Amino acid sequence: MLDPTRIALAALACGCAGAAPPAPPPAPALAVTLRFDAGGLAIADITTHAAVSPFTAPGAPLLHYQLVAASATLASGTIADPRIAHFEAFDGATPAWMLSSVGFGSAQIALPPRAGTLIVTDGAGELGRVAFDPSMSIAQPLLSMPDVLDTVKLVDHGPAAGHLNLVIMAEGYTQTQIGEFDAAVANFIGELQQLDGFAQHWDQINIWRIDVRSQVAGSGSGGVPTSTAFDTAYDTGGIHRLLAIETQGARDAAQQLRAGVQADAAIVLVNSTDYGGSGDGGDVLSVIYAGDAGDGRGIASIAAHELGHSIWKLADEYEDAALCTGAPPPAAANVSLSPAASALPWASLLTPGVPLPTAVDDPTVVGAYEGAAYCATGRFRPQHDCRMRDLAHGYCAVCRDQIDQYFLRLDPQGGGGSGGDSAPVPVTGLSPDGGSVVAHPTTLSWAAQPGIASYWIVLGHWDDSGTWVQDATWNSAGASSVRIDDAASTSYEFAIDACGATSCADWSSYASFVTGP
Numbered sequence: 001m002l003d004p005t006r007i008a009l010a011a012l013a014c015g016c017a018g019a020a021p022p023a024p025p026p027a028p029a030l031a032v033t034l035r036f037d038a039g040g041l042a043i044a045d046i047t048t049h050a051a052v053s054p055f056t057a058p059g060a061p062l063l064h065y066q067l068v069a070a071s072a073t074l075a076s077g078t079i080a081d082p083r084i085a086h087f088e089a090f091d092g093a094t095p096a097w098m099l100s101s102v103g104f105g106s107a108q109i110a111l112p113p114r115a116g117t118l119i120v121t122d123g124a125g126e127l128g129r130v131a132f133d134p135s136m137s138i139a140q141p142l143l144s145m146p147d148v149l150d151t152v153k154l155v156d157h158g159p160a161a162g163h164l165n166l167v168i169m170a171e172g173y174t175q176t177q178i179g180e181f182d183a184a185v186a187n188f189i190g191e192l193q194q195l196d197g198f199a200q201h202w203d204q205i206n207i208w209r210i211d212v213r214s215q216v217a218g219s220g221s222g223g224v225p226t227s228t229a230f231d232t233a234y235d236t237g238g239i240h241r242l243l244a245i246e247t248q249g250a251r252d253a254a255q256q257l258r259a260g261v262q263a264d265a266a267i268v269l270v271n272s273t274d275y276g277g278s279g280d281g282g283d284v285l286s287v288i289y290a291g292d293a294g295d296g297r298g299i300a301s302i303a304a305h306e307l308g309h310s311i312w313k314l315a316d317e318y319e320d321a322a323l324c325t326g327a328p329p330p331a332a333a334n335v336s337l338s339p340a341a342s343a344l345p346w347a348s349l350l351t352p353g354v355p356l357p358t359a360v361d362d363p364t365v366v367g368a369y370e371g372a373a374y375c376a377t378g379r380f381r382p383q384h385d386c387r388m389r390d391l392a393h394g395y396c397a398v399c400r401d402q403i404d405q406y407f408l409r410l411d412p413q414g415g416g417g418s419g420g421d422s423a424p425v426p427v428t429g430l431s432p433d434g435g436s437v438v439a440h441p442t443t444l445s446w447a448a449q450p451g452i453a454s455y456w457i458v459l460g461h462w463d464d465s466g467t468w469v470q471d472a473t474w475n476s477a478g479a480s481s482v483r484i485d486d487a488a489s490t491s492y493e494f495a496i497d498a499c500g501a502t503s504c505a506d507w508s509s510y511a512s513f514v515t516g517p
Contacts (some may be wrong), residue, residue, distance in 0.1 A: 030134055032111050034065075034120070036083050037104040037248060041120055041128030044106060046136065061122065065109060067132060069116035081122065082107040104248045147213050147229060149178060151261065154189060155207035160262035162411045164201070164311065167208040167263035169254060171230045171287075172271035175213045184269060184290045184299075185209045191300035196394040197387075198304070201407045208261045219243060219270050230254055230268050232287055234276055243276030243287055254285055265310050267303055279306035286310075301391045308388050308395070312402050317381040317389035320374040329373035333402045334388060336380045339368035346382050346398040360384075366397050445481035 033045035061084060066076035082105025111118070113134040120127045157163055168188065170181040189207055192198050198205065212229045220226045220233030223246060231250035236242040245251050245268065258266040266285050270276075273291035279302075286306040288299045308314040315332035329335050333345045339357035341347050350356075351365045358367025361384055372381035372389075381389065386396035395403065429447030 030111050030113055031108055032118075032132070033106055033108050034082075034118075035104075035106045035248065036127070041118075041130055043118075043130055043132065043136075046134065063107075063120055063122050063127065065118060065120045067111055067114070067116045067118050069114065074114050074116050075111050077109060079107045079109060081105075106248060106251075148257070149175070149211040149213055150209075151211075152209045153206065153261075154185070154209050155202075155205060157203050157206055160206065163204050163206045164407070164410070165206045165208070165261070165263045166265055166267065166307075167210060167258055167261050168267045168269050169210045169230070169257055170212045170214075170271070171232055171268045172214050172216070172218045172228045173212075174215070174217050177217060177271065178211045178213065181211065181269065181271065181290075182209065188267075188269070188299050188303075191298055192303065195300055195304055197400055197403045201403070204407050204410060208263060210257055210261070212257075214271075217271055219272050220246070225250075230287075232268065232270055234274065236278070241276040242278055243270060243272075243289060244278040245285075245287060251285070258285070265307055267299075269299065277302055279309065301387070304395075305387055305391055308399065312399070312406055314388050314399050314402060315373050317372045317386050318374070319371050319376045321376070324375035329379065332373075334382055334386070334396065334398050335373045336368065337378065339370070339380050344368060344380070344382075346401070349382070349397055349401060443481055448480040 030046055032043060035042045035044040061081045062078045063081050064076070064078050067074040083103055084105075111132065111134075115131075115133045117129055118132045119129040168185050170178065173181045193202055214229045215227035218226070219228060220231070222235045223233050223237070225231035225233045225246045229250070230245055230253065231247040232243060233246050234240055234243050236244040236246065245254065254266060254268055268285065268287045270287060270289050272289045275289060275291065277286070277288040279286040286303060288302050290299065309316075313332060315329055315335040317334060328337065336344050338344075341350060341356060344350070344356075346366065349366050351367060354360075354365055354367040356368045357380060358365065358369050360367070363383070363385055365384070366382050368380040369382070369384055370377060370380055372379040381396070382398040383396035385393040386399060387393055388395070388399060429445070431445045
């Protein structure tokens with residue numbers, strides 16, 4: 001693995017002159033990273049950033065923590081046991097969750113800036129306790145840079161802000177094989193650019209490549225790593241195709257490289273044609289083999305599924321009896337516990353007149369198909385097929401809508417499905433037209449056009465400071481109207497973007513209107 005050195009991060013305090021306000025706001029909570037390994041419990045990092053809301057796989061055991069001082073409990077809560085790895089592996093084109101005890105891990109919790117003793121327990125008793133001082137200096141591992149040969153921004157559409165930023169790192173490539181890694185990354189980018197959900201937003205995606213050399217080629221086996229940069233191995237938990245990072249130090253190294261280029265998600269690409277990989281669901285780190293098993297199991301398709309979890313917060317739509325429990329699934333835009341239209345997060349995208357629940361085998365229909373979030377019954381998904389159910393298919397219309405909204409939020413006045421190279425397509429017949437005074441709620445409508453698959457609509461207003469405030473977004477999914485039910489202001493502007501099958505124009509039509517009493 002990469003040889004870690006250590007640097008110290010000192011906490012700084014600032015004193016300000018003058019009288020304090022009579023009722024100062026409470027100090028922000030601290031994000032505290034805990035590390036569990038053979039040495040017990042330790043605090044690895046303290047920052048003022050908001051704590052991460054971790055993804056918890058079904059069936060994951062929980063740990064309880066509490067911060068105490070003078071017999072008083074200052075804070076308490078639960079976290080998923082980080083010593084149990086939650087891997088999503090793939091059997092053919094169908095993913096499946098695996099739980100495997102690896103004996104180490106880290107987790108982040110939020111604690112108040114008050115000194116005390118932090119105690120962590122599981123169902124069997126106390127796992128450890130450690131003194132917590134919010135002003136303490138923390139030594140943090142830093143990878144050895146000589147093994148990082150090069151860092152290159154291959155897809156550059158601008159600064160990190162306003163873009164989805166990905167990084168691909170070499171694992172199991174010796175120095176003489178780095179050229180093979182570079183070629184594999186180029187192939188990956190070419191495949192990703194053609195996938196739905198990415199092709200339409202390519203001008204809002206940045207991709208970095210980091211050449212990291214290993215001492216030996218390939219990956220470990222039997223769950224035991226060899227002398228590779230990121231300590232990967234097959235057979236994690238006794239499952240051959242489960243290819244994962246096996247040590248906490250290697251995970252830390254990968255995460256620090258990711259943070260160094262401000263990437264939202266990282267892919268560790270392993271020098272092997274033996275099918276395998278894993279993803280941590282809500283985490284931002286995926287491990288993928290550098291081959292292509294066919295049947296939709298190429299590295300781009302696997303990465304697209306994992307990004308569905310980590311970036312777009314989409315739920316799995318496949319079934320797995322071992323993980324179908326009585327607990328409700330995590331809230332997601334593509335899963336519902338009821339087929340009733342009023343309960344569906346995607347109600348606005350339903351195919352008109354579709355029966356609910358839905359059984360018709362039609363890839364164009366948006367309804368409520370039973371079988372999702374690991375359960376064959378009692379949970380519903382929007383369409384018959386989707387990449388979140390089977391890698392051999394593209395995203396369903398609802399997942400695509402989530403992706404579109406994500407990119408629109410990144411750049412409200414420049415994103416929203418823009419392919420970047422398309423000329424504006426005028427949208428005609430806008431009603432209400434500019435300057436109209438209309439009742440509220442109201443319906444916006446426009447003339448349908450041949451060759452247009454959907455329309456993006458952004459509704460917003462300018463606040464008193466002259467700042468654009470986005471109030472709502474819609475994807476018409478082929479319709480030529482949208483109903484406005486919520487009002488945050490009495491004066492609105494809206495933009496409509498005409499979208500073809502694979503890309504959109506660049507915000508082709510604008511209008512404004514004022515709502516009446």
